[in-house]
Amino acid sequence: MTTIVRATEPTVTGTRPPVGLVAFAVVAAAAAAIPLVYLVVRAGETGLATIIQTLSRGRVLEYAANSLGLALAVTATALVLGTAVAVVLTRIRVPFPRSWLLLSSLPLAVPSYLAGYGWLVSFPSLSGFVPSWLLLAAVTTPYVTLPVAAALRSATGDLEGVARSLGRGPIGAFFVATWPQVRPAAIAGSLLVALYALSDFGLVAMMRFPTLTWGINSAYAASFDRAQAATLALLLVVMALVVVAGERGARRQLPRTTARAVRPRTISRGMLVSLLPVVAAAPVVGVAVPLLGLGTRLVQADTLRAVDVPRLLGAIGATVGVAVAAAVLAVLLALPIAALAARYRGRLVSAIESVGYLGHALPGIVVGLSLVFFALAVVPALYQSVVVLVFAYAVLFMPKAIGTMRAGLGEVPPRLIAVARTTGASPLTAWWRVTVPLALPSLGVGALLVAIATMKELPATLLLRPTGINTLATELWNRTVVFEFGAAAPYAAVLVLIAAVPAMILSGVRSTAKEEL
């Protein structure tokens, strides 16, 4: 049966969203805005003079320059490498193409500090810019590879043939004909990489490379210099928001043409082998070497003997506990925003949705810091409590839930709701009997994505966790920074399992973008 949906079909009765739904969505968006708003409030209290004074200190300039330099280097590397990998995987006939694509997306599942730990186990002397740059580039390359591969698959290849027939060489033809179709995807992906590099805390801290995130943490932890920490956080947020604005702009240019894809070309075995380093670089650096280091360390006798089982179980329990709570809270907050964005248009709706996505732009350390201030000033009873920690996770990872749930809810045809209404169902009944059962998988996926991200989160957890609560990530970090690699190994191993297993499950769910893992 063919499905022709006519453009004139109304989505729902009337076009104004129900007041109750808007109210819930506004509350959820307001919650998501707390960290940013409170950071600005806090910085405002500090006063402009102090801010300028802080910013002009030599240390601060160094942090900022390091952050920018690292972000630029990582982004450029990921852009070139990711595009190259995408071209190889879509334009050349390789054995097991699907497995290669899955393999090249794997580094996404590895938190940067886990990759850092895996390398430090084998090479404890690593430190500074170069390892930070290469490792971050390895784990972020999939942000470019996946969207560019998708764009290449839907880009029309006829143009490239035309350019060749007009006298361009293969590379010239690619840049003239295909690159313009792929560029928005590549730029959007690169800006995600830049955001990741700016926000990263765990890896740069392990490599003792002083960026803004590192500076925020040390200003807060060492001296409790709240004003300086807040100023640095504000600077970082401004950089991140610029990057996010650029990413949104690039994404808007993504073409929606569907055209005949180019058939992968067969090349000689020797050529294939020579391309192997390109395709394998990111998985090897980001996944294979760290896992190997972790694996060899784990099976050493003294490591196994020294495993503190009750402590490990406690960390697993705490991690799963906060992850489940964060997933539930994030889904609850995301639901009204997703329901609103899936069905209605308008300025208010897109404003609410944008605020809901704020967590995507805010580095974890900034959310952590701002919520520390917020809890101390507004709800001191909750300072250093699990409530604030779970709330931080929910704000940070709500965008993942909004994205998947919005897609799931949007896929429920409005006509089904209308049909249900004409057979006698009230709006609420129709929602309960039709929308909910059809959108349930996307709610589940959204919750799972939030839970996974929560289990891997490090900087906000470091700042906000109540004394006595240790997650796998904080245990790993605390041991690694004092070079107790053996004691850290079991936590790293469990984190690898957590990162890998759901990623495998979710890779079978079509509605999930690989970038979300």
Next chain:
Amino acid sequence: MSELVVENASVDYGSTVGIADVSLRVDSGELVAVLGPSGCGKTTLLLAIAGLLPLAEGRIAVGDRELSSPAATVPPEKRGVGWVPQEASLFPHLSVGENIGFALAGGARRGGVRGRERAARIAELAELIGLSGLVGRAPNQLSGGQAQRVALARALAPRPDVLLLDEPFAALDTQLRVGLRREVAELLRAQGTTSLLVTHDQEEALTLADRVAVIRDGRLEQFGTPEEVYQQPASDWVARFVGDVVELDGEWRQGRVSCALGSVEAAAVGFTPRDGELVRLMLRPEWIVPRPDLLARAAAGADARVSGISYAGHDAMLTCDLVTGSRVRMRLPAVELPQVGDELRLAVQRPGLAFAA
């Protein structure tokens, strides 16, 4: 009784086509087709009757129950108006039986009196649509025709006063469409359901409906029996839209039009021509016949040569070049057809329609 009344209804519908000042009365048990080209507003009319769009002006009522007015719209679930959408739109997460029983109470608890009543009603409807064996199937295991039948049963289950069908056969292939629409029309008549069928297919409207409402750009052009709409169209637009026409320019003279076919008896539509005024004569292709014996009755004849034959099995469309220079098309039963190049003498066997030129 469950007669459907639409009075001066208007729907403002953003930038897309609404409806303006449409009045219809569908008698109890009657099947009315709403016919119009794509984008004419016929689906908008249906959605307004279903309560899925509010009225800007006018009213909609079933019997003495007022359903829609600019002030108030009874919500879709309380109107007693069933809807069979264009694609069957079955609930994908429910079985065929659960789809049919969607509107029936007692779903959650099986076994009770209501549960048994519900099961019986589902079985009855499944039998009615001839799909008794498929109650346990999932919607994606059905063919397009089966899915449409289930959608019909689902809409009939709560015994609606009025049933709306939105191009329910459009997505089906031709053979299935012809069979299924006849079956559905018979079923609706047997059930005595007041029905409104939206379609852009002239043949569908003319063969199925008791009466046809022709809509153009959101306005009702004509509302009448299939014969009236086809033989006495209210405007040249309706004449062209509802079927094939042969158009000839001519001069009006005392109830006849002198044109390339000779002097043809005609009725003026929508205006009163003066003698000698230029008019446009419209004929249906089957009104033109190669029979000199009819000349005396309706028209003067004209000599013509067959220049093309488009054969359609049951009949054929002939293109004829008149000696006077014009070209006409005529439809003949495909029993004994002339050949290309044959010379014929044409006559018009019933009065034509004269419109303002």
